[in-house]
Amino acid sequence: MTFRQQSAPxxxxxxxxxxxxxxxxxxxxxxxxxxxxxxxxxxxxxxxxERFADPAKSIRGGIPVLFPICGNLPGDRLxxxxxxxxxxxxxxxxxxxxxxxxxxxxxxxxxxxxxxxETRKVYPFGFRIQMEIRPLTAALEIxxxxxxxxxxxxxxxxxxxxxxxxxRVSDLSCxxxxxxxxRCLNHLEMAEVETATQLTxxxxxxxxxxxxxxxxxxxxxxxxxxxxxxxxxxxxxxVVWTDPPRAMVCLEPWTGPRQALITGDRRLELxxxxxxxxxxxxxxx
Numbered sequence: 001m002t003f004r005q006q007s008a009p010x011x012x013x014x015x016x017x018x019x020x021x022x023x024x025x026x027x028x029x030x031x032x033x034x035x036x037x038x039x040x041x042x043x044x045x046x047x048x049x050e051r052f053a054d055p056a057k058s059i060r061g062g063i064p065v066l067f068p069i070c071g072n073l074p075g076d077r078l079x080x081x082x083x084x085x086x087x088x089x090x091x092x093x094x095x096x097x098x099x100x101x102x103x104x105x106x107x108x109x110x111x112x113x114x115x116x117x118e119t120r121k122v123y124p125f126g127f128r129i130q131m132e133i134r135p136l137t138a139a140l141e142i143x144x145x146x147x148x149x150x151x152x153x154x155x156x157x158x159x160x161x162x163x164x165x166x167x168r169v170s171d172l173s174c175x176x177x178x179x180x181x182x183r184c185l186n187h188l189e190m191a192e193v194e195t196a197t198q199l200t201x202x203x204x205x206x207x208x209x210x211x212x213x214x215x216x217x218x219x220x221x222x223x224x225x226x227x228x229x230x231x232x233x234x235x236x237x238x239v240v241w242t243d244p245p246r247a248m249v250c251l252e253p254w255t256g257p258r259q260a261l262i263t264g265d266r267r268l269e270l271x272x273x274x275x276x277x278x279x280x281x282x283x284x285x
Contacts, residue, residue: 003102003109009049010035013100015109015135022135024109030055032098032111034063034133034165037140039284044140044227046166046248059094060246065131066162067093067113067146068123070239071187071258078123078261081155085122090164092119093129108134108141115149125157126150139283146278148270156269158261161235161278162254169247170222172203177240177249178217184210185257187239198240202249207241209257218251229253230281234268253280 001018005011006025012035015024025036035052037044047061069078072089096119099112111131115123126149134141148157169175177199184195187207198208216238217228229238231253239252255278256266270276 001106003106010052013109015102017108017135018106020135020137024133024135026100026109026111026133028098028100028111030059031094031096032065032100032113032131033059033094035061037063037135039135039140040138042225042284044167044282044284046168046246048246060243061166061248063142063166064090064094064164065113065129066090066160066164066252066254067129068125068127068159068161069261070160070162070254070256073259073262080124080158082124085124087122090162092122094164103132103134108132125154127157127159136281138285139281141281142279144278145275146270147275148272150272152272154272156271158267158269160254160256160260160266160268162239162252163280164241164250164252165282166248166250167218167227169218169220169249171247172242172244172249174220174222175202175249176219176221177251178219179212179215180238180240181210181212184208187258202242203244205242205244207239209237209239209254211237216251218249226285227251228283228285230283232279234266235278235280237266251282 002016006014012025012027023038027033069091078085078087101110113129115126128147130145132143180195186193215228215230235253235255237254241250260267
């Protein structure tokens with residue numbers, strides 16, 4: 001087992017599994033970002049290292065974390081009993097520094113984010129997010145424990161949580177997805193449409209949300225590889241996003257749709273001292 005800081009090709013923490021040799025690269029200072037998952041010698045994640053080198057640009061690659069919202073809010077406004085707050089798209093977790101440590105059983109790494117003065121300006125709750133990331137045999141398991149640590153009897157803490165992983169593909173025109181629901185919400189038009197129609201547009205760019213009844217599989221027909229997202233309630237919505245000409249597909253587990261904290265649709269809430277556990281797994285073959 002290896003768990004150490006590295007300076008090249010960029011500053012990161014490296015974890016190498018003691019049995020499989022699978023490798024994770026993590027940059028906790030940049031939103032707890034997992035930048036590499038090397039599985040059976042295959043680099044599974046897409047990561048634009050050149051763009052990452054410019055902190056002024058948004059990240060394209062790795063596994064960004066979405067909290068306390070997924071998507072955006074109208075006017076970036078979050079109305080709460082205690083007042084209105086400004087929350088930018090996908091929240092702030094992907095922009096803040098996290099703490100990293102080796103898991104006690106040395107099976108992976110743990111990332112932790114807690115509230116601070118900066119977060120309380122836009123989201124007036126105390127919280128702790130603990131992500132446990134474990135490379136398994138031909139799989140990556142991510143377990144997230146979210147706790148409301150507010151010190152007073154405030155209103156319940158509303159939130160959504162999601163992951164935004166970028167996966168390499170050979171060619172978007174030779175990429176398929178299996179297991180999606182027949183209908184989806186097209187985020188580009190905010191209208192319900194046929195999923196099959198969206199799948200024909202992967203090379204042109206898509207952004208849609210579905211509620212599948214089981215695992216969703218990304219098929220790289222040119223490489224002959226498959227990647228399956230196994231998700232569990234309540235993180236069982238799936239967003240598919242492509243950004244051509246980038247040869248990648250984002251296969252994202254979300255707990256709730258855009259604007260869930262306003263509409264109440266699948267909004268999660270935790271009382272003071274309460275916790276919830278969210279899990280998902282990506283399997284490669």
